[in-house]
Amino acid sequence: GESVGLHLPTLSVQEGDNSIINCAYSNSASDYFIWYKQESGKGPQFIIDIRSNMDKRQGQRVTVLLNKTVKHLSLQIAATQPGDSAVYFCAEYTGGGNKLTFGTGTQLKVEL
Amino acid sequence: EPEVTQTPSHQVTQMGQEVILRCVPISNHLYFYWYRQILGQKVEFLVSFYNNEISEKSEIFDDQFSVERPDGSNFTLKIRSTKLEDSAMYFCASSEAQAGELFFGEGSRLTVL
Numbered sequence: 001g002e003s004v005g006l007h008l009p010t011l012s013v014q015e016g017d018n019s020i021i022n023c024a025y026s027n028s029a030s031d032y033f034i035w036y037k038q039e040s041g042k043g044p045q046f047i048i049d050i051r052s053n054m055d056k057r058q059g060q061r062v063t064v065l066l067n068k069t070v071k072h073l074s075l076q077i078a079a080t081q082p083g084d085s086a087v088y089f090c091a092e093y094t095g096g097g098n099k100l101t102f103g104t105g106t107q108l109k110v111e112l
Numbered sequence: 113e114p115e116v117t118q119t120p121s122h123q124v125t126q127m128g129q130e131v132i133l134r135c136v137p138i139s140n141h142l143y144f145y146w147y148r149q150i151l152g153q154k155v156e157f158l159v160s161f162y163n164n165e166i167s168e169k170s171e172i173f174d175d176q177f178s179v180e181r182p183d184g185s186n187f188t189l190k191i192r193s194t195k196l197e198d199s200a201m202y203f204c205a206s207s208e209a210q211a212g213e214l215f216f217g218e219g220s221r222l223t224v225l
Contacts, residue, residue: 032211043203044214097211098168102155
């Protein structure tokens with residue numbers, strides 16, 4: 001079956017530290033993954049994506065790593081800031097590209 | 113920057129009543145979606161829509177739910193007879209291409225009493 005899940009429900013980091021949020025997926029046929037950020041009371045906001053023909057992709061302060069061998073995805077946030085506090089979801093496309101399935105979500109808390 | 117807009121932001125209704133949630137997707141987008149998020153839980157897929165047809169729907173999207181693109185700009189989700197468990201945040205999303213980046217609206221909070 002298809003499922004996307006996160007290892008940790010809550011992650012607390014100190015301001016300025018790096019954050020790593022992990023995600024496991026089970027559908028080996030998935031070829032496109034997206035990380036979304038959701039702030040309280042708002043809709044999910046795109047952060048970064050990666051296709052299965054890549055291992056790593058970098059954005060501004062964020063890096064996504066994809067390990068297809070163990071079906072694992074991670075989001076790294078450099079120099080975490082208070083504004084990074086949110087719930088982070090990994091998501092994968094299933095159903096022939098018509099359905100984006102979200103994982104459980106990790107709450108990132110940035111401590112001053 | 114173009115955005116997906118949703119109305120109402122919050123609706124309170126009695127159990128058994130019909131509810132219509134409205135969305136205006138980004139204008140050049142062709143793929144439309146509805147998602148639901150019960151408080152504190154993950155974002156759940158309801159339905160995807162393209163070319164005036166449902167492309168895929170989840171098991172949550174039963175006969176009580178329907179979607180429509182009535183006029184070329186709006187995309188609506190109708191719940192025919194609301195149940196208490198329909199209380200959730202409903203998000204509309206659109207994308208330019210199939211299996212592309214989804215842009216989400218700010219959501220419509222539905223409270224069923």
